[in-house]
Amino acid sequence: MNNVITRITSCYDENAALTDLTVNNDNIGFSSNQLAYTEDVDYSVSSVTLQATTNDNCGAKIIINGMKVDRDTNSEAIYLKPGENTIPVKFVNGPSTKEYTIAVTRAAAACSFESDIDDYDYRTGGKVQLSLPAASCGSGDDDALIRYYTLTSQQSSSDGILILPPGLTYNEDTRTISGTATGILEKTNYTWTAVNEHQDLTKENFSIQVQAAPTGITLSVEPTSVPEGGESDGVIDVTVTARVDDDATFLTEQTVTVTVGDANDTAEEGIDYREIVDSFDIIIPAGETEGSDGFSIDPLHDLLDEGDSEQTYETLTVSGTGSIPVTPTTLTITDDDPPSGRIKLTLLNDSDGDLSAVSEGAGSIMVKVKADLEGEEGEDPSTYAEDQTVTVTVGASGDTAKQGIDYTVTVSVDDDTATKDNDQNISANKFNITI
Secondary structure, X not given: OOOEEEEEEEOOOOOOOEXXXXXXXXXXXXXXXXXXXXXXXXXXXXXXXXXEEOOOOOOOEEEEOOEEOOOOEEOOOEEOOOEEEEEEEEEEEOOEEEEEEEEEEEOOOOOEEOOOOOOEEEEOOOEEEEEOOOEEOOOOOHHHOEEEEEEEEOOOOOOOOXXXXXXXXXXXXXXXXXXXXXXOEEEEEEEEEEEEOOOOEEEEEEEEEEEOOOOOEEEEEEOOEEEOOOOOOOOXXXXXXXXXXXXXXXXXXXXXXXXEOOOOOOOOEOOOEOOOOOOEEEEEOOOOOEEEEEEEEOEOOOOEEOOOOOOXXXXXXXXXXXXXXXXXXXXXXXXXXXXXXXXXXXXXXXXXXXXXXXXXXXXXXXXXXXXXEEOOOOOXXXXXXXXXXXXXXOOOOOOOOOEOOOEEEEEOEOOEOOOOOOEEEOOOOEEEEEO
């Protein structure tokens, strides 16, 4: 927009001076001894025209911005770039010259891109189609026309050639970056610049990063183990985290469906925990390395010693499915039942009555041996998850009753009534003793 006219009136002689200066009809107060002047204009003011006027008796040559201008004639339009513009005005009369400067500051360019540019994250082997936004400046006249766009990066080569991630190309005509990313590249910062015909420009910064595609997701649980019977109310909350392997990220939101329990688990529903846990989803947001959710479990308490050590575990699988393979994890239910410390043997007759003594000469008597687990004093004993074998020995070296003199023993094992050694494993619970 060329809407600024500056009128200069001067008659050059030995004391020649500008006597009047008007910018956009605003007199800015020239005086004969002031040679430099300033004025601010809006961005919409794109040029200024100066008109030089001298008194009728003056024959001074007028030079505005390096160009000779006739008396009472407008100069050519002088373009104002955004920022400060210095315009020299000379009056020359013979060997003498009087020079003035007019500094006009134009407001910053009102240019902007039609949309923002986000930072972009790509995967090797993935298709890329990125359209960079157009820009506009000013109010829509010729001044607003974009002359060209440039794309630069910190990795540009010394000869100015733009370096993009391997496999990607930039098309200046369509303002697009496209291709298939073939290599891994750390984040690269780019500057997208639009320039109009008067060198007004606007810039937008963004980045491109190429990463290896995610190959797997691993599940973890917290806590990793829970005790039999849970907490005071029995129910324990468990947090499940799904984390992308190698700290990779996805370009889009991912869903991992989690299942608790597996047919091969040693922990069984109704025995080790109250009921099956329903499947649920974990969301991994785009650009993030992990997501979490959880479930509640109600472990059951029992008196069953589930191993030979003082503490053993039942395992419960926590598995998942997603767009890529998911590595499962396990939750363990801790057995808090110590093995019973004692086994008590009791002798019974064939009618399950107490058989603490027999008479000499009583003949053959059936003796049943009963083995009972005993807990700590005042506590119930633990039971065993697997069958246990008790080795029963009849007779000892310190006994006053002697084998073959006071009695003979016939041991019955699984209907085998043959005479056995006195010290052996037996799965039956009875033997015959002949007095």
